[in-house]
Amino acid sequence: xxxxxxxxLESSANKIGFGVVTLDGTILSNQxxxxxxxxxxxxxxxxxxxxxxxxxxxxxxxxxxxAQITPHKIDCLCYTKGPGMGAPLQVAxxxxxxxxxLWKKPIVSVNHCVAHIEMGRIVTGADDPVVxxxxxxxxxxxxxxxxxxxxxxxxxxxxxxxxxxxxxRVLELSNDPAPxxxxxxxYDCRIF
Numbered sequence: 368x369x370x371x372x373x374x375x376l377e378s379s380a381n382k383i384g385f386g387v388v389t390l391d392g393t394i395l396s397n398q399x400x401x402x403x404x405x406x407x408x409x410x411x412x413x414x415x416x417x418x419x420x421x422x423x424x425x426x427x428x429x430x431x432x433x434a435q436i437t438p439h440k441i442d443c444l445c446y447t448k449g450p451g452m453g454a455p456l457q458v459a460x461x462x463x464x465x466x467x468x469l470w471k472k473p474i475v476s477v478n479h480c481v482a483h484i485e486m487g488r489i490v491t492g493a494d495d496p497v498v499x500x501x502x503x504x505x506x507x508x509x510x511x512x513x514x515x516x517x518x519x520x521x522x523x524x525x526x527x528x529x530x531x532x533x534x535x536r537v538l539e540l541s542n543d544p545a546p547x548x549x550x551x552x553x554y555d556c557r558i559f
Contacts, residue, residue, distance in 0.1 A: 371442045378459035379451025379479050381410045383419040385430035392489035396434035398426045407539035416454035438470040448476035503528040
């Protein structure tokens with residue numbers, strides 16, 4: 368039986384990426400590029416979307432070449448529908464619709480939070496995880512209940528990811544590779 372292959376596009380924030388994966392979670396390609404702002408500055412939706420437009424076509428080509436496949440072998444196209452920054456998300460939505468028309472492939476919209484959880488489930492082999500989800504604008508306790516993922520609690524003020532981003536900007540740290548990582552390198556704040 369042929370393995371189902373998906374080409375996925377992620378563009379919810381300052382990274383744009385294309386991944387080629389099989390239904391069982393085998394990663395055939397994972398190509399991405401990060402929009403790097405000057406230290407002390409955050410990334411704005413319009414400039415981030417412009418970055419994504421600049422790198423999207425080379426990333427598609429690179430993802431297919433790295434996976435050693437052609438569009439003919441792809442079974443579906445996936446993209447991050449949300450949550451995330453509006454302008455960068457629109458870039459992915461438009462590009463995936465164009466590719467769908469060109470390649471005659473169905474589209475699957477993906478919830479960003481659920482995708483992170485599902486990737487973790489595949490990597491760890493967890494059947495029914497309860498997750499503390501911390502990603503940019505989201506800090507939530509999520510678990511699977513009654514056939515779907517449900518949020519059991521979340522922050523109502525500032526998320527952990529945004530807190531780290533803001534703190535790094537105050538310190539004028541780069542967002543390359545990630546603000547939290549750069550804070551950790553300066554303050555050696557690893558948790559044991």
